[in-house]
Amino acid sequence: MSDRLGRGWPLLLAIAAAGLVALALTALLDRRDLAFSPGVPITRVAAALESGETACQWRIRVIEPFQAVELVPRWLGGPGPALKLTVTGYRSREQRARVGVPAGYPDNRALKVPTGAVPAGGRIDVCVTNLGPGRVGIEGGEAESAPTSPLFVDGRRNEASALALRFLGEPRSVASQLPVIFQRAALFRPGWVGPWTFWALTLLVGAGVPALLARALAAAREDRA
Amino acid sequence: MAATLLLGFAWALLLPGGQSPDEPAHIGYAQVFAERLGFPKRDRDEEDLRESAFSTEQRLARDRSHQQWQYADPRVKSEWNPDAERRWDRKREGLVDADRADGGGPNSASGNPPLYYAYLAPAYHAAGAGHFFDRLFAMRMWSVLLLGLAVVATWLAAGELTGRNRLAQLTAAGVVGLQPMASFISASINPDAALIPTWALAFWLGVRLLRRPATRAAVAGLLAATIAALLVKASSLALVPAVALALVVAARRSHAQGRVRRRRLAWLGTGAAALVALGVIATSGRLGNVVQLSPAAIPGFASYLWQAYLPNLPSQTPIPGLAAFAGYDIWIRSGWAAFGWLEVQFPSPVYAVLAAVSVALVVGGVVAIWRGRFPVERSVLAFLGLAALVLVAALHWAEYRQFVDQQQSFLQGRYYLPLLPIGGLLTAAALANLPPRWRAAGAGAVLAGLFVLQLFSLGLVAVRFYV
Numbered sequence: 001m002s003d004r005l006g007r008g009w010p011l012l013l014a015i016a017a018a019g020l021v022a023l024a025l026t027a028l029l030d031r032r033d034l035a036f037s038p039g040v041p042i043t044r045v046a047a048a049l050e051s052g053e054t055a056c057q058w059r060i061r062v063i064e065p066f067q068a069v070e071l072v073p074r075w076l077g078g079p080g081p082a083l084k085l086t087v088t089g090y091r092s093r094e095q096r097a098r099v100g101v102p103a104g105y106p107d108n109r110a111l112k113v114p115t116g117a118v119p120a121g122g123r124i125d126v127c128v129t130n131l132g133p134g135r136v137g138i139e140g141g142e143a144e145s146a147p148t149s150p151l152f153v154d155g156r157r158n159e160a161s162a163l164a165l166r167f168l169g170e171p172r173s174v175a176s177q178l179p180v181i182f183q184r185a186a187l188f189r190p191g192w193v194g195p196w197t198f199w200a201l202t203l204l205v206g207a208g209v210p211a212l213l214a215r216a217l218a219a220a221r222e223d224r225a
Numbered sequence: 226m227a228a229t230l231l232l233g234f235a236w237a238l239l240l241p242g243g244q245s246p247d248e249p250a251h252i253g254y255a256q257v258f259a260e261r262l263g264f265p266k267r268d269r270d271e272e273d274l275r276e277s278a279f280s281t282e283q284r285l286a287r288d289r290s291h292q293q294w295q296y297a298d299p300r301v302k303s304e305w306n307p308d309a310e311r312r313w314d315r316k317r318e319g320l321v322d323a324d325r326a327d328g329g330g331p332n333s334a335s336g337n338p339p340l341y342y343a344y345l346a347p348a349y350h351a352a353g354a355g356h357f358f359d360r361l362f363a364m365r366m367w368s369v370l371l372l373g374l375a376v377v378a379t380w381l382a383a384g385e386l387t388g389r390n391r392l393a394q395l396t397a398a399g400v401v402g403l404q405p406m407a408s409f410i411s412a413s414i415n416p417d418a419a420l421i422p423t424w425a426l427a428f429w430l431g432v433r434l435l436r437r438p439a440t441r442a443a444v445a446g447l448l449a450a451t452i453a454a455l456l457v458k459a460s461s462l463a464l465v466p467a468v469a470l471a472l473v474v475a476a477r478r479s480h481a482q483g484r485v486r487r488r489r490l491a492w493l494g495t496g497a498a499a500l501v502a503l504g505v506i507a508t509s510g511r512l513g514n515v516v517q518l519s520p521a522a523i524p525g526f527a528s529y530l531w532q533a534y535l536p537n538l539p540s541q542t543p544i545p546g547l548a549a550f551a552g553y554d555i556w557i558r559s560g561w562a563a564f565g566w567l568e569v570q571f572p573s574p575v576y577a578v579l580a581a582v583s584v585a586l587v588v589g590g591v592v593a594i595w596r597g598r599f600p601v602e603r604s605v606l607a608f609l610g611l612a613a614l615v616l617v618a619a620l621h622w623a624e625y626r627q628f629v630d631q632q633q634s635f636l637q638g639r640y641y642l643p644l645l646p647i648g649g650l651l652t653a654a655a656l657a658n659l660p661p662r663w664r665a666a667g668a669g670a671v672l673a674g675l676f677v678l679q680l681f682s683l684g685l686v687a688v689r690f691y692v
Contacts, residue, residue, distance in 0.1 A: 008392075008665030012673040019677030023684055032692045036305055039291050041298040063306045145294040145301075164300070174684075174692055181691040184305045185239060188290040188313070190352070190359040193238060201235045205683070212228040213399070213672045217665065220391035 009214040016210035027175035035064040035169035038146045038162070045074050046140025046151065046161035051081065051132025053154045057163045059090050059123045060149050066167035068114045069126060074137035075107040082131040085113045090123035100131075108139070112168060126165055140164045229376050229402030232679055233369030236412035239683060241303040241690055242361050243292040244565050245413035246637070250334040251342075252414050253278045255364060257329040258342040259349040265332030277330025282320055286357040289313035295690070297566035303690040317356055334416075340456035341416040344371075365412055371422045372411035376402040378425035379646040383653055385432045386601060393599075396656055396668045397649035401425065403675035404648075405562050405682040410639050416458050417639050423454035424643035427464055428609065431471040435604045438484070439475040444493070447471065448500055460640060463619045467612035472497060474604050522625075529625045546632050557583065560638025562682055567637070569689045571681070582674075589658050590651030599654035613644050 038060055040046075047055035069087070073080050080103060087097040097115035105111050118124070130136050143151065146162040174181075182198035189197075243249045257263045257280075265278055276284065287293055289312065291304040304310070348367030352359040380398035387393045401407060401421070411418040427450040434443045451468045454461035476490050528541055534552040537543055548554060557580045563570050570576075593599040594606070624636040656667040 008667075008669035010669075011666045012669035015670060015673030016676050019673070019680055022677070023680050026681075027684065030688070032688070034302070034692065037300075037302060039294050039301045039304070041294050041301045061306060061308070063308075141294075145291075147288075166300070174688060177692055181687055183307075184303065184691040185241075185687070187304060187307060187310045188242060188286070188358055189238065190362045191355060193362070197238060201231075201238065204231055205235050205680070209228045209231055209676055209679075210673070212231075213676060214669075216228075216395055216399075217392075217669055217672065220395040220665075220668070 007218065009217045012214050012217055013210055016213075020206055024175065027178075028173050030174045031171040032174060032177070033068075033168045033171040035066040035167045036062075037166040038149055040145045040162045040164040041141045042072060042139045042164045043141040044139070044161065045076075045137035046163050047128075047138045047153045047158065048076060049128070049130035049136050049138070049153070051130055051134065054127050054129040055138055055154075055158075055163060056125050056127040056152045057146070057165060058125045058150050058152065060126060060165070061123050062118065062120050062167075064167070064169060065120045066118050066169050067116065068112050068168040070110050070112050070166040070168055071128065072108060072110055072139035072164060073105060074139060076135040076137050078134045079103060080105055080107065080136050081134045083136065084129040084131055085115070086127045086129075087115055087118060088125045088127070090125055092122075096124065110166075126163070128163075138163050226373055226376050226398075226402065228676075229408070230369060230373050232403070232408050233372055233412050234366055235683060236408050236686075237362060237365035237369055239686055240409070240412065240564075241292070241295070242290060242358060243287060244295060244303075244690065245409065245415060246566055246639070247334060248414050249283070249287065249292070250278060250332050251416065252361060252364075253280070253283060253328045253332050254334045254337070255342045255345045255349065255414060256280055256283060256325065256360075258339060259346040260326035261329075263329050264339065265329050265335040267331060267335050268333045269331045275331060275333075278328055278332035279330075280326065280328035281324035282317065282357050283328060285317060285320070285324075286313065286361075289316070295565075297568045299565075299568050299689055302692075305691070314356075337416050337458060338456045340453060341419040341458075344419060345414070361414070364414055368414065368418045369412050371418050372402060372407060374422035375407075375425040375646065378422060378429045379649050382425070382429035382432050382646060383650055385429065385436060386605065386650065387599075387653070392664055392668055393653040393656070396653040396671055397646070399668075399672045399675065400649035400652045401645050403672065403679060404642075404645055405564075405675075405679050406560060406639060407642055407645055408679065409564050409682070410642060415639075417642060419457040420454065420461065420643045421645060423450055423457055423461070424464060424612075425646040426450040427454060427468060428612070428646050431468060431608050432605050434471050434475045435602065435608060438482075439479045444472065444475070444497070448497055452500055452503070454643075460616065460620065460643075463616035464612055464643075466615050467608050470611055471604075471608050474608075522629075525629070526622065526625050529628065530621060533621070544628055546634055547628060548634070551634070551636075553580065555636050555638050556641070558638065560641060562678070562685075563638065564682065564686050565689060569685055571685065579678075586652045586655045587648075589655030590653075593654040593657040599657040601654075609647055609650075613647055616641065616644060 049055055069085060082103045083101040085099045085101060086095060088095050096118050099113050099115060101113055128138055140161050140163040143160055143162050149162065151158040151162050182195035185198055186193055186195050254265050257265055289309055295301045295303060345364045345367060348363045349360050352363035376398045379401045380394045383394040383397035407421060411421065427447060430443065430447040430450055434447055447468060451464055454464055480487065480490060529544055532541060532544055532547055557576050558570060559567055561579045594601050620636055620640050624634060627633050627635050652671060656664050659667050
């Protein structure tokens with residue numbers, strides 16, 4: 001046994017295999033629920049709503065089905081008031097969800113609002129209404145970060161800002177999302193790159209690199225001997 | 226070597242465009258150099274002008290891939306919508322050749338000498354018939370080859386020191402080729418990628434010069450590697466004192482052996498100084514206030530150094546913006562694994578383990594050299610030690626000046642990556658403390674440990690941008 005270990009490469013392969021198993025286990029146990037996001041970075045209060053006012057982020061493209069909307073409310077001058085969130089088809093004007101959020105949510109923390117299942121496809125408007133009393137802010141960032149999705153606050157266009165919204169689905173393990181990860185990673189890449197490239201790289205790195213290192217180590221030891 | 230390149234290509238393709246420190250600015254420089262052999266204008270603090278650093282083509286690709294909103298914000302993912310790519314594709318088909326070449330405005334990378342960007346130009350043109358991302362990723366994959374060169378140079382340096390002990394060579398080269406931060410930076414468009422191989426070459430050629438009879442070719446090789454490093458980045462000025470030391474030691478030895486006359490030595494010295502001066506002039510755009518040395522600043526600098534590595538003393542005035550234990554962040558966090566715009570990091574306990582392993586390997590290496598288990602001549606120790614010391618001191622001095630002038634930190638672990646070959650040699654030396662029959666197992670553990678760290682680093686990046 002110690003002679004085999006002394007050769008180095010069996011130990012290398014054993015540690016590499018343990019690492020691969022650990023990575024696979026981590027990917028199986030790590031469950032994530034982000035379906036998609038328009039990608040607005042949080043830099044400011046994008047909409048400060050007086051009692052009764054509504055902020056609507058229009059024309060959000062639904063690229064994956066979702067079950068909840070996440071927003072970040074900010075208390076303005078007192079505890080956050082009750083809110084109402086609605087999801088409406090942009091063209092059809094069909095209401096897909098209408099949810100009340102009671103007062104008492106924390107300040108400046110992500111707030112998950114369940115909407116029920118909304119299928120992928122088309123565009124939606126997401127509106128947040130302050131049911132009062134008191135003011136509330138909704139966090140967001142620069143309007144340019146969501147160029148095809150304008151923000152309206154109480155019917156008036158807000159040219160400067162966009163709401164930072166995230167759309168959440170059923171929590172799924174990272175491992176089960178590998179196909180979609182590779183599809184996403186293949187976007188904005190050279191023409192010859194597709195999801196297949198990342199499958200091939202996974203195989204080459206996972207199996208090829210340890211094999212190459214073990215071979216080099218065995219050769220180095222033989223050379224020394 | 227093949228393992229290094231394979232991992233490098235995985236990094237290059239997995240990481241979205243623009244998602245490594247300052248990559249958009251370096252892409253802008255590379256494009257204007259490749260398109261019209263031009264240089265970007267000197268940087269200015271005017272937001273509107275900064276847009277002109279990028280070509281129309283680069284700005285379109287950046288905006289449509291949602292690139293700039295992802296910088297350092299883990300909540301914002303890469304663009305996942307295939308329709309967005311299709312819309313960009315339609316739009317970019319309307320671009321003309323001039324839309325590639327109209328960048329070159331004020332650029333934060335403009336102070337860098339051109340060698341790295343010149344190195345990228347063949348890859349840019351090889352993919353010239355394609356679109357922006359064809360050329361960007363061709364340059365990235367071409368950049369990965371530089372890490373392969375660093376691996377070879379470190380392998381040769383270890384061979385020079387150990388009389389071609391293959392196990393030591395493999396260990397030293399493996400540390401350089403498998404360190405995750407080195408892979409990440411080498412797979413990005415960033416001149417730091419070219420610092421690692423040019424410094425590694427200078428280390429190998431310097432060690433060779435100090436251990437063998439000096440020849441013209443050996444001196445010319447060392448000078449060429451040094452000048453190449455100077456033409457990559459101004460921080461390579463820190464290499465000059467060590468190279469000068471190696472040249473002086475080699476010259477004295479040759480003179481003592483009667484192989485070189487005094488007059489010829491003077492000519493050689495003048496020629497070497499002139500060549501290095503050229504390199505210094507090429508890097509001068511980046512020097513700025515760094516060269517403002519004054520004895521009055523020494524107490525402030527000493528206080529800054531103390532605060533960077535140790536808890537503040539009651540008598541010290543805290544330096545605004547300097548993080549507690551900044552040295553740990555620099556050497557361990559951003560030296561080992563901080564990806565994207567440094568926002569992609571492991572949980573803190575991982576860095577504690579990396580710190581313990583790093584300290585063990587460095588201490589083990591020093592002990593092995595001290596006790597003669599890994600023999601290294603004093604001149605070689607002085608050469609490598611001086612290079613490391615001057616780089617560390619110079620970068621800290623530059624950061625101190627930045628704190629004085631702008632109350633801003635700038636030092637990151639990647640700036641110390643040129644010292645990675647020394648880290649590889651110390652690791653190989655540390656294994657010499659093991660009984661001979663266990664050394665291969667030790668090397669196997671080091672290489673496998675780095676491989677596992679690479680796996681988790683790639684996984685971390687995948688989750689950051691795509692989940």
